Amino acid sequence: MELRRLPNVLSLSRLLLAVLFVPAGRGARVALICIAAATDFLDGWLARQTNAATRWGALVDPIADRIFVLVALVTYVLNGELSPGATLLLLARDIATAVGFLVARAMPSLRAVELKARFPGKVVTVLQLVTLLAVAVGVRPLTPFIALVGLASAIAIADYTHAIWRARDDRKEV
Numbered sequence: 070m071e072l073r074r075l076p077n078v079l080s081l082s083r084l085l086l087a088v089l090f091v092p093a094g095r096g097a098r099v100a101l102i103c104i105a106a107a108t109d110f111l112d113g114w115l116a117r118q119t120n121a122a123t124r125w126g127a128l129v130d131p132i133a134d135r136i137f138v139l140v141a142l143v144t145y146v147l148n149g150e151l152s153p154g155a156t157l158l159l160l161a162r163d164i165a166t167a168v169g170f171l172v173a174r175a176m177p178s179l180r181a182v183e184l185k186a187r188f189p190g191k192v193v194t195v196l197q198l199v200t201l202l203a204v205a206v207g208v209r210p211l212t213p214f215i216a217l218v219g220l221a222s223a224i225a226i227a228d229y230t231h232a233i234w235r236a237r238d239d240r241k242e243v
Contacts, residue, residue: 076116077126079108083133087140098141098205105137106198131186134194135163141201150204155215159200162193162222166229173233182236189225196221 086105093101112130116122142159145151157164173179200214208214 074116074121074123074126076112076119076121077123077129079112079115080126080130080133082108083137087137090137090141091144095205095207099202102141102198102201102205106195109134109194109198127185138163138194138197138201145201145204151211155211158215158219158222159197161219162190162225165222165226166190169226169229169233179233179237182233184233187225187228187232189221189228193218193221193225 083105086101086108090098090101109130112126116126139160142151142156146153146156151159170184173182173184196214196218200211200218203211203214
């Protein structure tokens with residue numbers, strides 16, 4: 070079964086890390102964020118190195134990333150460590166990606182376009198995790214971190230949009 074492959078187990082482990090994040094103290098949160106980052110790197114690396122990349126893994130990995138980040142951000146908001154506005158900015162790429170996915174599936178001309186992770190999106194994920202670490206260790210002000218995630222998110226959104234439209238146009242020419 071595909072779920073039992075090590076890269077997929079590593080991806081799914083971020084769901085457990087998200088559950089553990091909520092009641093964790095400051096030091097444990099730092100460790101959980103570092104473990105989440107390590108599993109995010111390792112799952113993809115192992116899948117490529119062992120030729121174990123699967124369609125299921127390609128779906129589970131980004132979902133596990135988003136759930137971990139979302140749970141951490143909501144926890145920080147509920148604890149008063151992060152404002153709702155900052156959280157929305159930190160989630161801008163994720164929100165745009167979700168909306169874009171739904172639009173792509175609703176539009177017949179985009180349904181066949183394969184949606185894959187792209188480098189700018191990976192940069193956003195790294196910056197989100199760095200920002201979560203900054204919150205966990207008490208770095209202030211957080212504005213530079215949030216602004217950097219916002220800028221990277223805008224670039225990633227533009228990149229994803231361009232890639233989808235280009236893939237759609239390439240399919241029309243075939």
